[in-house]
C-alpha cells in the first residue's frame with residue numbers, strides 16, 4: 001500500500017518512469033526540466049524555469065511573512081549504459097538514471113501534488129529541482145540564482161539500497177563526506193632505460209608517493225574519524241626502455257569534518273615536498289576543492305526524525321548503519337540555511353549488489369510514496385516551527 005493517495009502515487013510512478021526512460025546528463029536536463037514544469041503546471045503550481053541553466057523553482061503559498069520551507073530534488077543522470085533490463089530502461093545509449101535522481105524528482109513532485117491541495121500551510125513551501133548534482137556544481141549555481149532567498153529551512157534526501165523500502169534513515173552529524181581532488185605533477189629527469197644513474201626516475205618517485213599517501217589515513221588521522229585518500233590515476237612514460245622524466249598522479253580525498261579535511265590536504269603537500277627533496281624531483285601539488293561534508297545538526301535531524309515518524313512510523317525510522325564517504329552537494333545549502341538530509345530505503349531483493357552509479361542500479365518504487373509522504377510531513381512540521389519562531393513562541397511547542 002502506498003503511503004499517499006493512490007492517484008498521486010500512480011502519477012509519480014509514471015513520471016519517474018518517463019524520466020528514467022529519458023535521462024539527461026548534468027546541465028543538459030532540458031526534457032527533464034520540461035516534464036517537471038508540465039507536471040507542476042498541471043497541479044496549478046506556478047514555476048520558474050531555466051534557473052541556473054536547467055533548474056526549476058516553484059512556490060506554494062503559505063502563511064504570510066513566514067520564511068519558506070525548501071524541498072530539494074536533484075534531476076541529472078550519469079554517463080553509464082543501462083543494463084537493468086527494466087521495461088522503462090533508458091532510451092539513450094550511454095546515459096542512465098543510475099543514482100535514483102529520477103526517483104527524488106518524483107518524490108518532490110508527489111509532495112507538490114499533496115501540498116498544492118492544502119489550505120493554510122503554516123509556511124510557504126518552495127520546491128527546487130536542481131541540475132548537475134553529479135558534477136557537484138548544481139547546488140552552488142542554484143544558490144547564486146537566489147533559490148534560498150527568503151528560505152527558513154531546507155530538506156532533501158537520497159534513495160539507498162542498503163535499507164528496506166519503507167525505511168527512512170535519519171542521523172545527526174556527518175551523513176556525507178567532503179570531496180576534493182588533488183593532482184601531483186612530478187618533474188624528474190628522463191634517461192635511457194639502461195642508464196638509471198643519469199635519471200631522476202619519475203615512476204619510482206611517483207610509486208613512493210602513492211605508497212606514502214597510504215600512511216596518511218592509516219597513521220596520521222584519528223581512526224575514529226573516517227577519511228579516505230585514493231589515487232585514481234598515475235600517468236607516466238613513453239616506452240619500456242625509457243626512464244620517465246615526468247609523471248602525474250591524481251586522486252580524491254574524503255573527510256567527514258573540516259579539521260580532518262584540512263589535515264589530509266596538508267599531509268599530501270608535506271609528503272610530496274619531502275619525497276621530492278629525497279630524490280631531487282620537483283613536485284607540484286594542486287587541489288581542486290569540491291563539496292564540503294554534509295552535516296545534519298542535532299535539532300534539524302530531530303525535526304526530520306519527527307517528520308519521518310509521521311510518514312512511516314517509528315519502527316521504520318533508522319539511523320545510518322555506517323559512515324558514508326560519498327559526496328552530495330546538498331551540503332552547500334546547509335552552509336546557508338538550517339535543514340537536514342535523509343535517506344530512503346529502496347532495496348530490491350536480489351539487487352543489493354548493484355550500487356548507485358552501476359549499470360544495474362534499481363530501487364523499489366514504493367520508496368516514491370515514502371519520499372512524498374516524508375516531504376509533505378517535513379514541510380508542515382518545519383513550517384510550523386518557522387511560523388512559531390516568527391510569532392516569537394517557543395519552537396519546541398511546534399513538534400508533534
Ligand code: NI
Nearest residue numbers: 099100101158
Ligand atoms: Ni545521487
